[in-house]
Amino acid sequence: MTATTVDGATAPQAAAPSRAVSTVTPKAAIALGVVLALYALLLLLAPHEGDARFRLSTERDLFVLPTLEVPALATAWVCAAIGLAVVALAVVRNLGGRRVPLWGTVLYAAALLVGFLAWAAAGSPRDLSVVGLLSGAVVLCVPIVYGALGGVIGERAGVVNIAIEGQLLAGAFTAAIVGSLTNSPWAGLLAAMVASVLVALVLGLFAITYKVNQIIVGVVLNVLVIGLTSFLYSQVLVPSAEVLNTTTRFARIPIPFLERIPLLGPVLFNQTIVVYLMFVMVFAVWFALYRTRWGLRVRAVGEHPKAADTVGIDVVRTRYRAVVTAGAVAGIGGAFYTVVSINQFNREMTAGAGFIALAAVIFGKWNPVRAALAGLLFGFATNLQNVLSVVGSPVPSQFMLMLPYVVTLLAVAGLVGRSRPPAADGVPYTKE
Amino acid sequence: MRLELRGITKRFGALVANDHIDLVVEPGEIHSLLGENGAGKSTLMNVLYGLYTADEGQILLDDEVQRFDGPGDAMAAGIGMVHQHFMLVPVFTVAENVMLGHESTRAGGVLDLDSAREVVREISARFGFHVDPDALVEDLPVGVQQRVEIIKALSRNADVLVLDEPTAVLTPQETDELMGIMRQLRDEGVAIVFITHKLREVRAVADRITVIRHGRVVGEASPTATDAELASLMVGRAVELTVHKETPRLGDNALEVRDLVVTSPDGQPLVDGVSFTVRGGEVLVVAGVQGNGQTELTEALLGLHESARGSIRLDGHEIVGRSVRRILDAGVGFVPEDRTEDGLVAEFTIAENLILNRTDGPPFVRGGSLQLDARDDFAREKVAEFDVRTQGIDVPVGRLSGGNQQKVVLARELSRDLRLLVAAQPTRGVDVGSIEFIHKRIVATRDAGIPVVVVSTELDEAVALADRIMVMYRGKVVGIVPSTTPRDVLGLMMAGIAPETEGEAA
Numbered sequence: 001m002t003a004t005t006v007d008g009a010t011a012p013q014a015a016a017p018s019r020a021v022s023t024v025t026p027k028a029a030i031a032l033g034v035v036l037a038l039y040a041l042l043l044l045l046a047p048h049e050g051d052a053r054f055r056l057s058t059e060r061d062l063f064v065l066p067t068l069e070v071p072a073l074a075t076a077w078v079c080a081a082i083g084l085a086v087v088a089l090a091v092v093r094n095l096g097g098r099r100v101p102l103w104g105t106v107l108y109a110a111a112l113l114v115g116f117l118a119w120a121a122a123g124s125p126r127d128l129s130v131v132g133l134l135s136g137a138v139v140l141c142v143p144i145v146y147g148a149l150g151g152v153i154g155e156r157a158g159v160v161n162i163a164i165e166g167q168l169l170a171g172a173f174t175a176a177i178v179g180s181l182t183n184s185p186w187a188g189l190l191a192a193m194v195a196s197v198l199v200a201l202v203l204g205l206f207a208i209t210y211k212v213n214q215i216i217v218g219v220v221l222n223v224l225v226i227g228l229t230s231f232l233y234s235q236v237l238v239p240s241a242e243v244l245n246t247t248t249r250f251a252r253i254p255i256p257f258l259e260r261i262p263l264l265g266p267v268l269f270n271q272t273i274v275v276y277l278m279f280v281m282v283f284a285v286w287f288a289l290y291r292t293r294w295g296l297r298v299r300a301v302g303e304h305p306k307a308a309d310t311v312g313i314d315v316v317r318t319r320y321r322a323v324v325t326a327g328a329v330a331g332i333g334g335a336f337y338t339v340v341s342i343n344q345f346n347r348e349m350t351a352g353a354g355f356i357a358l359a360a361v362i363f364g365k366w367n368p369v370r371a372a373l374a375g376l377l378f379g380f381a382t383n384l385q386n387v388l389s390v391v392g393s394p395v396p397s398q399f400m401l402m403l404p405y406v407v408t409l410l411a412v413a414g415l416v417g418r419s420r421p422p423a424a425d426g427v428p429y430t431k432e
Numbered sequence: 433m434r435l436e437l438r439g440i441t442k443r444f445g446a447l448v449a450n451d452h453i454d455l456v457v458e459p460g461e462i463h464s465l466l467g468e469n470g471a472g473k474s475t476l477m478n479v480l481y482g483l484y485t486a487d488e489g490q491i492l493l494d495d496e497v498q499r500f501d502g503p504g505d506a507m508a509a510g511i512g513m514v515h516q517h518f519m520l521v522p523v524f525t526v527a528e529n530v531m532l533g534h535e536s537t538r539a540g541g542v543l544d545l546d547s548a549r550e551v552v553r554e555i556s557a558r559f560g561f562h563v564d565p566d567a568l569v570e571d572l573p574v575g576v577q578q579r580v581e582i583i584k585a586l587s588r589n590a591d592v593l594v595l596d597e598p599t600a601v602l603t604p605q606e607t608d609e610l611m612g613i614m615r616q617l618r619d620e621g622v623a624i625v626f627i628t629h630k631l632r633e634v635r636a637v638a639d640r641i642t643v644i645r646h647g648r649v650v651g652e653a654s655p656t657a658t659d660a661e662l663a664s665l666m667v668g669r670a671v672e673l674t675v676h677k678e679t680p681r682l683g684d685n686a687l688e689v690r691d692l693v694v695t696s697p698d699g700q701p702l703v704d705g706v707s708f709t710v711r712g713g714e715v716l717v718v719a720g721v722q723g724n725g726q727t728e729l730t731e732a733l734l735g736l737h738e739s740a741r742g743s744i745r746l747d748g749h750e751i752v753g754r755s756v757r758r759i760l761d762a763g764v765g766f767v768p769e770d771r772t773e774d775g776l777v778a779e780f781t782i783a784e785n786l787i788l789n790r791t792d793g794p795p796f797v798r799g800g801s802l803q804l805d806a807r808d809d810f811a812r813e814k815v816a817e818f819d820v821r822t823q824g825i826d827v828p829v830g831r832l833s834g835g836n837q838q839k840v841v842l843a844r845e846l847s848r849d850l851r852l853l854v855a856a857q858p859t860r861g862v863d864v865g866s867i868e869f870i871h872k873r874i875v876a877t878r879d880a881g882i883p884v885v886v887v888s889t890e891l892d893e894a895v896a897l898a899d900r901i902m903v904m905y906r907g908k909v910v911g912i913v914p915s916t917t918p919r920d921v922l923g924l925m926m927a928g929i930a931p932e933t934e935g936e937a938a
Binding site: 291292293294296297299300303304306307308309310311312313314423 | 481483502503504505507508513515518519520521522523524528529531532533534535537540541542543584
């Protein structure tokens, strides 16, 4: 090496002030239009006569909302008209070089959803329970939201975590064993967090200390955890399922009075402690990242680790702490499977939720609140499929099973808009 | 606080970057560390700041030996540093950047942003900085970002302030303002280490000058020394600082650019309606602060930008829309801005790099196979002609010094049959000795009747080389003026202010 390159080596690229300039493309209008066309096609090709009944209340409510009974086809077409109005608005806006307002997108989505539900539930002997649809969505989004929160923390510190799936699975597995042995869901929850932190430590060791490609480490960790838990499940859990794989679950804790508010009460205020904790956690992570010293430093090492280093922040230690914290959070999501949802562990029971959580991180633009909302959306999509199969939807269930993944794909590919990840996301820090 | 470095030695493998360097900086003094690129100035400062650990030697503050395990220790001891590449988080506000690392907090680690804002306001009022504590750093111009760096250091009560090549990114006016700030700080008793390779600035602001060459202190100089004296100390021999050239003999051939527009992938104009003409036999220097579209302009001349619109005519032939290969064949020689990135393949040998853009046919390729003898003969000839200091033509180019690498690029481009030479930052990171040589070759190309476009962010170079100077600001041409234009006018033009009397038309 020559003397010239030594000076050069002390001055790596400063974070270039590359900014995501918002430019409006007609992508939004086109996407909305195409989906609307598909929806209209569905109504035309498979008209579904009869009435649809939406049940809004449960027996325990303070007062009972009447069951909505609407003519299905007419409702569906009215909704289509509303959707068309939004598409028209989108076209006008985009042509004028402006974005589609958020309320427009929300209205569009709501209209199409209601229309679709009316069409699907038409003539069904059962009522479609809106409460069931929503409360199920809240429950199903739990592991995704915890996983996404873990992902957000890790990536904000500059460590990409593909291993969320592995963390969830390891958490679920450990919670099942410890929860069964101790008969305490709390012990299971704690064990899940420990197991997930262990996975996080392995990730940290390779990604931060040994600077291995983070995508590869994450993928390998997932495969490792899947293999390990599957093996132990068949060799250890199955033979002694009574002792090792039968947990006590967290009970629902209805919050007095609040739980009797129609519609909202059963959805939000009659859940397990893990769900309540989730609401708290979303806010807590947001607050910690944006309002505390810890968060400022985490974001600094994720954006410009060298700058953090030059003001005396230990980049490696900060990243380790963030990854471990993220692991603990994701672990709670793992515990959900075996001490909240059902009372035993099954092979690969997380079924890709960790990857959907990863999508929620991106969809949520690395913001904990947005990521949680994205997780809720994916939970809703999953539950929609469950509910529709109950009311006897005309769509084959195999197609409905695809729904959460299709929503994930659409959300990440098209609707997320331009988002900027932390500048040093996935880049190991090399001290000179 | 009095800073003393005693016998600092830092080695990188076999290379001794700092060789027993002694340096004393008194409080209330601007001490300039002068040296060429690669002389070891930045290494020394990184040792001082705790980013490197010295192999030998001591750092003393007020006669007490210090031991720095990291920048945190150095800062705690009262050393502040404004890095050449700013150490600011672009998506943070000014206040957040200033507080980062020594945050004041309320209960439970909750950030106390109000006190950080107050610190920023207080310091910026004291020095007349006009910095908004809530502005996002990425939205600020570089000159203001630099002030944020200074505020950052001062907020940590720095008694020793190191400024590493602080003027590289500034317009001449911003440079003057920075010097004013430095004097103000000095008068408050701060010890300032000012690292640079620009002689003019050293003489303007320094109280004492220490010159470093090849990692050693080669002497002290007083600010009253002439440029020539400082330069010869810096380089180790007498150097020619001015470029000798005759009055241009203009030919009929020309490069004509009309309404050239280059846009970024997200639709932002980078080059915005640029028009100019360069006749054969003259040098047009494109001046301006870095990042005002010069890079994109040169790349468009070579056909590297698909988004280029408008007209570029070389000898009357339109070249917009042609492939790079065809533009090269039309006789365009191109010295890219970043030779290690775009100009050379570091792992390839000198000989291989010399024929990199001539592999389409004879004499170096026949029937699809390389003609090694022809290549090596050519390489030996060019290495001699361009004075490339190397042990042989089969040395990987990456092992050469910056100046010698640039000579290889120049040799490759100038040995083709040229109709136009485009040289972007031809002397950046090049030692003074090589600068002389490169300037001579550029002038020789001009005298051969070829239009030459040079991009330079160094005003000295622009004035020395140019027959005419075109100043760019935010992608637009501010004006095209003769090289005799006063420096302060050029400086204003670099800040986007057009001269009152428009120079000769494009």
